[in-house]
Amino acid sequence: MLLFKEFTFDSAHFLPNVPEGHKCKEMHGHTYRLRVWVEGPLHPQLGWVMDFADLKKVVKPVVESLDHKCLNNLPDLENPTCERIAVYIWDKVKPQLPLLVRVELHETPTSGVIYDGK
Structure with a gap:
């Protein structure tokens, strides 16, 4: 069974490698x-896959960072595109959350990425 929890955060960035x-x-x-x-x-x-509170305990510190x-x-996040932010989150969360199968990150209401570790 798939289970998900959603979080929001506000961040600024710029993409240094895009054209002038x-x-x-x-x-x-x-x-x-x-x-x-x-x-x-x-x-x-x-009757559950895992406690939502336990999921939140793992992900919330990453979101707060x-x-x-x-x-x-951030020293581990060069050229912070949506794709690279998703990989960054995966890399921080996966070691503590072995059941993790997908990170879905929306940059805007209509644009985002899905990363599954591949």
């Missing part, structure tokens, strides 16, 4: 919507 004149070369911000997916069997007695930050200043 591209609007994303300038500093700008987004309200990101993050959905973290885990997959596993239903626990026979508890991104919230209201300039993502270009």
